[in-house]
Amino acid sequence: MANSKYEYVRTFEQSDILLPNTWIVVRIDGRGFHKLSDRYAFEKPNDRRALDLMNVAAVEVLKDLPDLAIAYGVSDEYSFIFHPSCELFERRSAKLVTTIVSTFTAHYVYQWSNYFPDTPLQSPYLPSFDGRAVVYPTTRNLRDYMSWRQVDCHINNLYNTTFWNMVLKGGMSNTDAERELQGTVSSDKNEILFKRFGINYNNEENIYKKGSVVFRQYQLEETKAESVSKTSQDLGEEETAAPENVSKSQQEKIRKLRRKAQVVVEHVDITKDDFWEQRPWILSGKPGKLPAEV
Template sequence: MANSKYEYVKDFEQPDPLLPNTWIVVRIDGRGFHKLSDFYKFEKPNDRRALDLMNAAAAEVMKDLPDLCIAYGVSDEFSFVFHPSSQLFERRSAKLVTTIVSTFTAHYIYLWATFFPSNPLKPPFLPSFDGRAVLYPSTRILRDYMSWRQVDCHINNLYNTTFWTMVLQGKMSNTEAEQELKGTVSSDKNEILFKRFGINYNNEEEIYKKGSVLYRQYALQEPKTIQTSTEDEAVVPEAQQSKTQQEKFKKLRRKAQVVIDHVDIIKDEFWERRPWIISGKPGKLLEQN
């Protein structure tokens, strides 16, 4: 392309590469989803259709971007994780965030009719999401971040389940329920659910209690002790991998099935049985039936 006298404006663009050899988490959140969920009459405390829609959109993002190694979602938020070795878009923050947000939003809107066939989208209540990129320097801190989100899921869901049960089944006003729950701990909420309404919280669906974790499925491995420091030292940036190796890994990632699970990601077992998430190296593909 020929130069022009106007090309100097490119100098105003600021470079925004993220630090190398760090985990990149792009976390997206729904904008104004309280009003949106009220307008479309989402069920309380959880609307399975809405959660399945979030998961379906997230799965499409994972398929579109093989550099993603894991994602975790709850309510109207999702965290997408890039391995420290990823060089996608030269690790430019704006490119990574906008690609995740726009791709997720596009699939969310496209798939809406599948999950809400009798409730079409109408302006001004159209779904949109914002996002930000956060860096985590070690595997342990990345796992602590994921654990934080899952603990938050449990705390919020237990509160919401108790609150809406008191309102919908106990016929209490929102204010009355809020006042009674103020200062309570988990055991108090479990007791309210069981003694007043005969609900054992442990029997609630796992998707509500644990959220949703998405990853590429390979042959599971037997659990073993994770050496976090060794793993962190062993990270090999894609830029230092041969082109043949990079292409091989990408093909294996694209061939692997993206699964949606509702399991404990705080304990070591989840990570030990799926070492490819931490190592960044695809595992053994499952045989197709």
């Protein structure tokens, strides 16, 4: 293409290439979802339809982008993780974030009527999401990030479950419920739920307590006892090693193998080693063996 006198404006563009050989986390959040949930009468403290809608949109994102290793979602938030070896869009932050946000939003809107058939979307109450990219240098950092989000899910859900039962079943005002819960710990909230409302929090569905983990499913590996004792330093050293040089043809072959795997949603504990040891392909970036057909 011939140059023009206007082409100088390209010099104003700044490089936003993310640090190489690091985990990339693109976290998206719903914009104005408090008003959205009120407008479409989301159930309190959790609306299973809304969570299932978030999950189906996340599944489609993983299907569209085989470079993604795993995703984790809770409420109106989702984190999508790229392996350190990922070279999609030359690791340009803006391209990765906008692709994730736009693809997720498109599927969320497209699937809306399947989960809220009686409440069609109406302007100006339309769902939208913002996003950001953060890089983590080691596997331990990445796992700690995901553990942080899951622990946060439990803390928020316990509070919301207690709060909304006090309001909806206990007849308390929002202000009074907030005042009574101020300064309480987990055991206090569990006691309120059990003594006042007969609710054993341990029996609540895992999707509410643990959030949703989305990944490609291969044959599970047996847990190795010796790997349980790995320290943070061990995990960090594994990920600071130089990445393997993978040709474009090899990268495309890996993408094709990933597309053959089923993308699943599970509500399990990701703070422990077992989850990761049984699914080594998530951290290794290398596809596992497809489950044998029954």
